[in-house]
Amino acid sequence: MLINSPDTVVSDALRGMAAAHPELDVDVERQVVLRRDARAGGRVGLVSGGGSGHEPLHAGFVGPGMLSAACAGAVFTSPVPDQMLHAAGAVDAGQGVLFVVKNYTGDVLNFQMAAELAEEDGLRVERVLVDDDVAVTDSLYTAGRRGTGGTLFVEKIAGAAAEEGAPLERVAALARRVNDSSRSFGVALSACTTPAKGSPTFDLPDGELELGVGIHGEPGRERRAMMSSREIAEVAVAAVLDDLAEAGPPAGPVLLLVNGMGATPLLELYGFHAEVAAALSARGVEVARALVGNYVTSLDMAGCSVTVCRADEELLRLWDAPVRTAALRWGC
Amino acid sequence: MLINSPDTVVSDALRGMAAAHPELDVDVERQVVLRRDARAGGRVGLVSGGGSGHEPLHAGFVGPGMLSAACAGAVFTSPVPDQMLHAAGAVDAGQGVLFVVKNYTGDVLNFQMAAELAEEDGLRVERVLVDDDVAVTDSLYTAGRRGTGGTLFVEKIAGAAAEEGAPLERVAALARRVNDSSRSFGVALSACTTPAKGSPTFDLPDGELELGVGIHGEPGRERRAMMSSREIAEVAVAAVLDDLAEAGPPAGPVLLLVNGMGATPLLELYGFHAEVAAALSARGVEVARALVGNYVTSLDMAGCSVTVCRADEELLRLWDAPVRTAALRWGC
Incomplete structure (x- = not known):
């Protein structure tokens, strides 16, 4: 493998993203990638994330017209609520935040906890679960279907709606419609x-x-x-x-x-x-x-x-x- | 491998490019990919190509601001002069054509033959050899250095100059300067x-x-x-x-x-x-x-x-x- 150490593979990749993409605000320590102007437009914030190893998902989809922020976990391991809470606070422009969550047990629990903490801080948060994979009903990591390629459609289309200034309820409804479709x-x-x-x-x-x-x-x-x-x-x-x-x-x-x-x-x-x-x-x-x-x-x-x-x-x-x-x- | 048969791997991929990219003119039989508006702008034509297996190089670089056409050979095998000649004729708008050639023996010989045939047909053709790889002086497939990643820089920068309407001599000189650099x-x-x-x-x-x-x-x-x-x-x-x-x-x-x-x-x-x-x-x-x-x-x-x-x-x-x-x- 082209790595320094299994322990640094995610932080090394984030340092590389920071070096390659000056238009992104990469917080290597927190493992959160943000668009620089996330709060500038008064838009709904779109936050996703998940275990690393699926790149370019999710950090490669941060920017105008798509995600406001992405949280990176260890390889194949959910990020933690602290990361999601930080991302939500960093991108919220008063219009609320949508969490796009692939349906894996760890991600679901952690995004749910982050949503509760964010709401205690006074943020409005909606969540959409992505569960597009028809192959199996349950899996090693899932109650219900897994979230896979459909995530890209959800993030692109919800991101476009947020970019246009759609309110949180509409962005969330569109995201759910895309997942259902x-x-x-x-x-x-x-x-x-x-x-x-x-x-x-x-x-x-x-x-x-x-x-x-x-x-x-x-x-x-x-x-x-x-x-x-x-x-x-x-x-x-x-x-x-x-x-x-x-x-x-x-x-x-x-x-x-x-x-x-x-x-x-x-x-x-x-x-x-x-x-x-x-x-x-x-x-x-x-x-x-x-x-x-x-x-x-x-x-x-x-x-x-x-x-x-x-x-x-x-x-x-x-x-x-x-x-x-x-x-x-x-x-x- | 995700293939139907070794014999159809290149034509299958070209059928897939045609299906995915309606903005491209994909000639599956001749194994040539062209931009649809290649002759419309009265620009210098930029033609490259080489063995398949290096994708997205070269067909993935056909379009406004980069290549006018790409010729695909069999896997790791040069395309033939007929393909290059066809591509040159299809993209020439009277301003001449630049062949971007990675320095492998088969490609060099075939592009040279195609250039001679095209000139007999009255086209002006210049060639630039890409030989950016410092690792070895000669190789199994090469007299002199191999052409690798530098090809992307040559095709992008020469393509931008052609798009702006630069004449053939200047596009060729830029391409050589990029390779030399x-x-x-x-x-x-x-x-x-x-x-x-x-x-x-x-x-x-x-x-x-x-x-x-x-x-x-x-x-x-x-x-x-x-x-x-x-x-x-x-x-x-x-x-x-x-x-x-x-x-x-x-x-x-x-x-x-x-x-x-x-x-x-x-x-x-x-x-x-x-x-x-x-x-x-x-x-x-x-x-x-x-x-x-x-x-x-x-x-x-x-x-x-x-x-x-x-x-x-x-x-x-x-x-x-x-x-x-x-x-x-x-x-x-």
Whole structure:
């Protein structure tokens, strides 16, 4: 691994973010990344965070049009309420703060405690839980579904609404609507290696893959012999669309994220995207916008995930709105 | 690997690019990616290309402010003169075309042949060879130094000049100046696996690294026991700065690319960037702009490279100019 020590991997990365992105206010000690002008616009603050190892999520999404702040925990470990409380106080401009929380037990408890403490300080706080992963109902780290790729859609669209000056209730309602409209399914072609352990977190033999894997290498639905990119796309698309169909009749176009887990070459990921797009088209689903890349990762895991989000005109408009962060940037 | 077949990996990826980027004109059959408005502005055309497996280089850099077209070869194999000739003809708006060629024997010969054929067709063509890698003088695939991360600086800055309407001679002179001002050094922490071979292209045991590696896994300067991120940064920075010093006295600030080889997590890469920035600072070198990410990759190789480019005000201005491509995007 390209590290100094397992103990410094997160603080080293934050020092690197500070050096590379002078437009961000990186508090290395507290492990909080803030946009410099978070309070300037009198906007609703948007705070997220989670265990490290999923970069660019979340710190790479801090900036105009997306998050106001991100709290970084240790690798695959929730940040603590103190960080969230500090972030909320630092970004609150009197319009309240929305916590975007991936549905993992540690994150849920810590963000809840932070929300209670912030409210005692007189802040208005709303929370949205992201639980878009259809693969499993419960998991090693979760009561209920896991939050994965849908987080990117929630943070982008809620961030655009906040940037426009929408009030807290509306930003929160939009975030929940995006989560309710999003479904994800992931596949691992290799395990990931955490700095602390130094060896793969689970055993996935060459020539096998894990369908429905999470973003910490936690088990998925089933293990199979290696499949082609086309077969994987068909399984993933079927899983997300079948689940989405249960929530209501198909309606309109979708936002699509074809996400790499970290170690999958972009050459392969674009080839996979071709198959995902074809599988969606075969089922009559129109892709309004597509994003292909490594956005919600699992350290050095090889693999991919598919996230779709049903998008009406309002969500499309907010998706297209300008964003300027380390990892997502357009329109400004 | 996330593929259908080794035989279709490049065409599958190009189909995926076409699906994800409607703003690009992707010729899947010819394996050429063009910007849609390449001829509209009456600008100099900028054409590059090379073996696949280094994505987002080069197709991810096609668009306003950067390349007019990119030709994709098979994995780690030069594209052929027919592709380059087609690209040149498709982007030429009467102002001539610049070929940006990484210094590998196959690319050099094929771009040279294409230039001769294009000139027979009445096009004006200039070529610039990129040979920024200080690690080795000759290599398995090279007479002279290899072209690696410096290619990104050449394509961005020459592309900005072309976008502004600079004539061919000036765009070519700028491209050569950027190459002459750039130095790179790469390190492999693991080998890469090509689709055709299906197993690592060279043997790099756990706990060892290869200093001065190329972007095809070709051998570097030496193999060593694993080093810390800080130690690797010091070796890489010393290598590029010592070589740069031979070319003249240090002058002004630098552009810095801290590049991942494909499978290095962004968490680790940002930590490495902190050490590179510190090592440059310790030697009195000011970093004017920094870019951190996976830009010039080697499939699923774990590792990193450091590229610095001495930049005067003109190069800085062109670096900052708007760019809108799949992989680099700012200012528009």
